Amino acid sequence: MKRLIGMVAGLVLATGVVAQEMAPDVLVRDVTEDVLTIVRNDKDIQSGNTKKAIELVEAKVLPHFNFARMTQLAMARDWRQASPAQQKALTDEFRTLLVRTYSKALTEYKKQTINYKPLKMQPNDTDVKVRTEIKQAGGKPIQLDYYLEKKSEAWKVYDIEVGGISLVTNYRDFFATEVRNGGIDGLIKSLQAKNKSGEASSAKK
C-alpha cells in the first residue's frame, strides 16, 4: 500500500517536472496561438492601439524571451567593454525597443495563418531553431524562425528571423557605429531618445 502511494506520488511529481519542460516548438506554437487569438478578437489592437498590444506582449510573450542574450548578440564585441551598469541599461533599453517593435507588428496582424514546421532536435539539444511560416495572399509565405536556448529547464527565445533577417543582429552595425562615435554611453543615450519618442507617438493613439 505504502509502495503504491509512493509510486503515485512519484508519478505526480514526475508529471509536474515534465510539464514545466515544454518542448520548444510546442512553446512557440502555444504562445503564438494564444497571442494571435487575443489579437483576432481585439478590435482595439487591430486598429493600432499599440499600448494595448504592448500590455499583451509583456504579459504573454516577455517571460519567454532572454533579453540579456539578445542585447549581447546585438552588441557583439562591445558587450565586454560595457560595465555591469551599462549592460543593464543597454538590456533595458533594447528590451523596450524590441517590445515596441513586436507589438507594432501585432497591430498589423490581418488574420494570416501560421504554418508550424516540424522540429528536428536531439533530446539533449540546448539550442534550437523553430521554424514557422506566415501565409499570405499573392506570394511566397514569409519565413519566421525562432532561436531558443535552454537554461535551467526553461526554453527562452534569443533571436527571431523574419524572412532570413535577424531582428537582433540587424542592429549590430548600427550599434557598433554608435559605440565608435559616442562610446557605450552614447549608444545608451540614442536608445533612450528613440524609446522616449516611440512612447510619445504611441501615447497619441
Next chain:
Amino acid sequence: MIEGKKFAKKLSTLALAAGIAGLLGGCATSGNPKDPIEGFNRAMFAFNEGLDTVIIKPVAQGYDVVLPQPVKNGVTNFFANIADVFIAVNNLLQGKVPEAASDVGRFAVNTTVGVLGVFDVASEMGLEKHEEDFGQTFGRWGVGNGAYVVVPFFGPRTARDTAGLVLDIYADPVANVDHVATRNTLLGVRVVSDRANLLPADKVIEEAALDKYSYMRDAYLQRRRSLIYDGNAPHSHDMDAEAEPLERPSLAVEPAAAEPRAALGSGTTLAQAAVEGRL
C-alpha cells in the same frame, strides 16, 4: 588628331570600367567595408524617401483604404501570375528545369482556372511560388555581390543586381505591352499595389529603426545572404562575431536560391519588402 580623340574615348571608357570595377570590387571610399559608397547611397535613399512620401505612399494609402481586401489580393495575384513567366525564364537560365516547369504550370493553371491569375489556384494545388530575377541568375553563374547600391526609384541592390535590374526591366512582360496607355496603367497599378502591400512593414520599421537607412541596408544584405544559402545561412550567434561575410562560395552546386522580389516598384517599397520578407 584622330588618335587624340580615340585616346580620350579609350580613357573615358577605361575610367567608366574602372568605376564599375571599383563598385563591383567594393573598393572603399568610406569607412564601412559593407557599404563603400555610403555617401552616394544615403543621397539616393533620401531622394527615394522624398519621392515616396510625396507621391507614391499617399496614392498607395488611398488605394489601401478604398479597395476591399479580396480585390487587393486579386490585383496582387494578377501581377504575381504575370511574373511567373519571367520567373520561369530565370529558373531555366539557372538550369533549374523542374522549377521552371512548375512556374509554367502555375501560369497555365492560374491564367485559366484562376481567371487571368486573379485567383492563385496553383498554390492551393501545391505548386509553390518561386521568386527569381536576373540578379539571382548572375549570382548562380558565379558573379559576386559587389558593393551595396541604392538605385533611384528602385531602391536597394548590390552592384551585380543593378546590372540584373537592367535586364529585369528589359524582359518585364508588363513593360513589353504594346499599347502605351494599357502598359502605363498596368505599370502604375502594379507600383501602387506593391507599395500598398508594404504599408504594414512601414509602421514596424518606424518603430524598430534608429537610423532608417542603415536598418534597411543591413536588412537587405541579410536577406540576400539568406537567399544565397537558401534560407539556411550559417548563424553567427556568437558574441565575438563580426558581421557575416557577404560573399559566399561558388554557387555552382547549390540549390536555387529563391530571390524575394515582387514586380519592380519604388525604391523604398523594395527595401521594405526586404525587411518584411515579402520580396
